Ligand code: SF4
């Protein structure tokens with residue numbers, strides 16, 4: 177024998193159950209139209225899966241569950257989908273929600289079903305899928321998706337079936353237990369099987385339902401299902417209250433019964449599970465009590481989900497526009513703002529009390545009766561004040577969430593304050609605030625994620641830009657270092673248009689562009705080199721002309737200068753040829769203009785110049801010079817070298833004689849000594865006989881001696897004598913230069929300009945010397 181426990185608080189309102197439990201549950205006719213909300217449960221609305229105009233059968237899915245906390249909805253009869261739109265639903269605010277409006281065809285044609293007799297062989301997952309697909313939600317009033325409630329991970333040791341139905345007036349479960357006890361028992365057995373056959377399975381029924389108690393005990397005889405009876409007291413049917421009554425355990429605040437290893441289901445839900453699992457029938461109807469002093473035809477009805485309240489009441493000949501209609505009982509129900517709303521899975525009662533049961537409130541007189549009545553041991557008075565102030569923190573501190581909205585406080589309140597309405601409004605406000613906070617958090621998270629993504633993208637973009645820049649600089653460097661044209665294979669079309677229909681054509685175009693750019697660069701380099709070589713040739717010409725102007729055409733330096741010139745001209749010609757190749761242009765006449773025009777080493781080449789190309793002419797000139805050199809014997813070359821050294825000694829000696837700059841004179845002395853030493857080395861070679869060596873040694877010694885004498889003479893001169901000597905030397909050079917210029921003019925020499933420059937230079941030097949020494 178089970179020990180029954182008491183609960184705190186509670187009230188004993190007039191039961192008034194006899195108003196509706198005197199006759200069997202009745203069926204209703206098929207009405208012309210049904211309104212089926214897609215959300216009749218806690219959680220996410222089902223997703224509509226039919227379209228306007230679709231023909232549907234009774235039991236056909238019209239909205240499928242779209243998430244874990246969701247369940248499906250079905251057509252209550254056969255007909256045509258008339259509308260899918262927002263429609264007023266069963267809610268105290270009269271709010272609209274998305275609903276499918278079904279126009280019944282009156283045939284009530286049902287979908288094909290397949291009865292299951294082997295449900296014991298089905299596993300938990302298969303049973304949960306059937307329950308979810310059948311659209312079963314708690315029929316006790318909370319409409320929590322049943323499959324979700326049964327899909328917990330915590331071990332269950334106690335299954336409690338709630339047959340309490342403690343609220344006054346309501347007799348739907350009472351009548352169901354009387355008429356469908358076997359089905360309820362089978363449903364309980366399926367539940368126990370699904371939950372792994374918990375140790376305790378008990379059906380709790382208040383002692384004000386003796387017929388239901390008796391019939392359920394008969395139905396469950398021989399099974400492990402226990403049927404327990406306990407004293408009537410409101411709200412014994414609350415989940416936490418019934419657990420306490422039957423087990424003595426209290427569900428912790430903020431937690432669920434599974435924390436104690438307990439699962440609770442309503443008797444109507446148990447029967448719906450039986451119909452779904454064995455009869456293959458979805459939840460399309462429920463038992464609804466229609467009662468109250470304001471309606472004559474009372475009773476319980478198998479009411480299809482979606483039945484409009486006005487249709488049902490009209491069927492019962494209720495046509496008053498003044499009477500209030502309450503959905504639910506007098507303790508927990510709410511007044512419907514309109515009768516054009518549907519019966520849903522949670523609609524256990526439609527109450528027409530016939531008097532103003534929920535109004536006539538005044539002020540709180542702080543009597544404390546509400547706290548005594550509260551089964552959850554809350555302080556309803558404080559909750560009332562803080563609900564009015566919308567103080568969420570205080571409501572949380574006073575555990576508003578533990579309020580089961582039983583209405584016991586409101587029932588005992590002498591001021592008839594609508595306490596439960598205040599609590600519901602406060603809960604809704606808290607829920608909305610939490611949702612707003614969640615939306616805000618999500619928006620902030622999205623913003624931060626987006627910002628992070630953009631920052632990362634920006635960083636990646638910058639990294640790519642830097643990589644491109646580095647690659648471009650590397651490529652540029654490589655191009656500068658390599659004269660070879662890059663191959664097609666090495667070309668990467670970095671900037672090729674991704675939309676180009678012909679990537680190869682784009683690559684070719686890019687290659688062409690690259691080649692053109694390289695050709696421009698190469699052309700520019702060649703022009704610079706040509707300009708430089710032209711200046712070099714001009715400078716050599718100038719040296720040749722000045723040498724001839726000052727020392728005559730037989731000066732030993734001339735062959736060297738001519739050799740340098742020939743090499744430069746050849747280089748110039750080669751550059752011009754390369755430039756012509758790069759530019760795709762014919763060769764210019766620059767090479768011809770730059771060819772040697774002074775006394776040629778190779779006269780044959782000069783004579784043949786008219787018929788030869790510029791290259792050939794230059795090459796011939798250089799080859800001839802090289803051949804002339806190579807054709808000389810070592811002795812001849814040594815003699816030429818000796819001659820150049822001695823010429824230099826003579827030149828240095830002359831400069832020494834003419835200069836009065838002590839620093840320059842010191843330099844010239846050292847130069848003469850170095851040249852003399854070099855002269856001795858040259859003479860020591862086999863190219864010179866001892867006699868010749870002797871002669872040249874004598875000449876060298878003479879030169880040195882002359883230099884010494886000159887130096888001594890210079891040192892002995894007075895400043896005036898030195899100035900006179902210097903002036904005479906410059907004047908002699910000028911006269912000599914002028915004489916050579918005259919001769920060149922007479923011969924129409926092609927280097928007249930060089931001769932003129934030589935004269936000008938000496939004139940300038942003489943003028944400067946005169947100016948400086950006149951000032952002194
Ligand atoms: S409605 Fe809430 S506060 Fe009032 S008695 Fe019930 S549980 Fe307590």
Ligand code: SF4
Pocket residue numbers: 539540541542543544545546547556557560585588589590591592593595
């Ligand atoms: S029962 Fe009503 S009047 Fe009395 S304290 Fe509670 S709310 Fe106030």
